[in-house]
Amino acid sequence: MVMKSKKSKSKRVSLKKKYKVIRKVKEHNRKKAKEAKKLRLSGKNKVEKDPSIPNNWPFKEQELKALEARRTKAIEELEQKKAERKERLNE
Template identity: 45%
Template sequence: MVPKKIQSKRVRTAHKHRILKRIVDHHRKERRSARKNPGQHNKTKKDPGIPNAWPFKEDLLNELESLKNEDENEKNRIRLVNQVERAKAKKAAKKAEIAANIAASTAAAKVAKQAKETKANAKTEKSNAKAAKVARVTKTEKIEKVTKGVKAGKVTKAKASKK
């Protein structure tokens, strides 16, 4: 796949100034609406905290600290539980993958063994057929030699029977 060409960042100057003008207009409108409707554009107020003159300030701070620690401990516990579950799932997936690989390899080994056996059987059948053909040919050759010898009168019956 051919990568896309990077588009140039070049812009006409008139277009660039038009964009800047729109930005300035937008900011101006925002300021005007904030002046005219102050209730609509409130800033979020910061929590002032606990005043120093508050009775039992130390106890309240300690309680808030303990709540914060409990929340953090709960988050850590949940994170650990999720981590253990993910590890178990990963381990189970790995075992399943290994089992599948073993099954596939044994099946492949069986197929290879059968192919090897059929090849060996074909080879032996071929060699047996070749040997039978050679035996037939040699037998016919012997018969032809004997018949030629008999016709020529060179071979006696005793010699022909020995061969």
């Protein structure tokens, strides 16, 4: 038996295959980006920064109470919007 030397396989690819691969890669990357965006949005809640009200401010207590009320109202609005979105999807 005489062994023949193997020729290396050509790396040429039909354009149909080439464009199909490019399209699949693009779709995959788009899907990954979309998932990452979803995780970012659901993982973090925007929290209003502490306004750093000085201690000698005349109406500090009232200002802090008003700030807390605004925070709770904003959180309730977000939850309400989320519930409305779910209802629309379920319809």
